[in-house]
Amino acid sequence: MDIASLTVLVEAANAGSLAAAARRLGLSPLTATRRLAALEAEIGARLMQRSTRSLALTPEGEAFLPYAQAILENEAAALASVRPSAAGASGLLRLTASAAFGRKVVAPVIADFMKANPQVCVDLLLTDALVDIVAQGIDLAIRIAPLKDSTLIARRLSTNPRALYATPAYLDEHGTPGVVADLIRHQCLAFSGTMHWSFAGGGHTNRVQVRARFSANSIEGLREMCLAGLGIAILSDWDVHEAVDDGQLVRFTLADGEPEPLAIWAVYPSSRFVPPKVRLFMAALETALR
Structure with missing residues (x-):
């Protein structure tokens, strides 16, 4: 055949x-x-x-x-x-990742990966929408979210530390929350459709209803409004460490809980055979995330 x-x-x-x-x-x-x-x-x-x-x-x-x-x-x-393992990756590698994580983290890894593997080509789809990787012929999806049950294979690459952030000016004007319940009186920046934030602490989960003056379906939108001083946001360390180093944002903690942790996952269609291009890129990304 x-x-x-x-x-x-x-x-x-x-x-x-x-x-x-x-x-x-x-x-x-x-x-x-x-x-x-x-x-x-x-x-x-x-x-x-x-x-x-x-x-x-x-x-x-x-x-x-x-x-x-x-x-x-x-x-x-x-x-x-x-094929000898030293042969490296080859062929077309189709990837998808969220817009912010793709630009800040995945794209630099792709650049190094392509230099190390001259026979590989990469097609990167940046989107905050959930992509049907089977229907669109995607080899590998990088996702930061709780995963739902599916026929896809998922491999945990790294933790994704998150924390509460705001500008110094916002905290000077409104005060710094000390416990989860304090967030009720603050302006929060949340994902579209989000009514509550969940915090892990003391062996249980605290949930607080947030008053979202601004919401967005993109982490980039939330980060920009946070930088503009419009409120408090839950953001990932990889996304804001430069702003923290520059003094534009302040990271603070609550006495009774931390934002529920997420993980960074590699999701792909089948475990029967993982092509070298997929296996080697997952290893490269995992190394970079460490």
């Missing part, structure tokens, strides 16, 4: 169109169409219903797709097993 044709099928199923699959594989749309047609002829069944605007797997295609994916994974595993 032709590996190139199987690759077209899998990429088309992930991307939702043959044209997108062709772009990802560096093929012309005509070549991708011919390879899919050749695979269908070999199998003796139509695997995809195609029109000018949409593409969908047939029942036969849905039944065959897991086997096609397994064949491609096994081929990649076989090749990796005979």
Whole structure:
């Protein structure tokens, strides 16, 4: 069975169109169409219903797709097993991360990774939205959040220390909170839709309703308003250490709790075979986070 044709099928199923699959594989749309047609002829069944605007797997295609994916994974595993580890990463690595963390932390690691692995190409998607990495053909997602149950594989890379921050001017005017309950009378900067902040302390969780004069769906928006002196925000150390060093922001603690900790996770589609490009980048990022 032709590996190139199987690759077209899998990429088309992930991307939702043959044209997108062709772009990802560096093929012309005509070549991708011919390879899919050749695979269908070999199998003796139509695997995809195609029109000018949409593409969908047939029942036969849905039944065959897991086997096609397994064949491609096994081929990649076989090749990796005979390549020397010193060969490094190669091919296209598709990554996604949140906008702020991607720019400040992930991008510098990518630059060093590409210098160390000249045969690798990287496509980085920066977004604060939750991406369907299977549907979009993403190899690896870097996420900072509690993870929900899913069929994806998650590997914990590092802790993500967070704390309360405000400008010196804000704290001079409004005072510095001493306990969780004090936050009720302060201006808080929160994620859109957030009604409460949770703090861990004394073996239990304290929750306080926040009065969010400003909210945003992006950590960058919250950081900028915090720097502008509009209130108190829960921010990650990696995002504000420079502002703290410069005296623009002050980090403070509460006597009865700290913001609930989060972790930095690497999320990827399958544990059966992790390509060298993914495995090596996760190791590079993990080292950088230390």
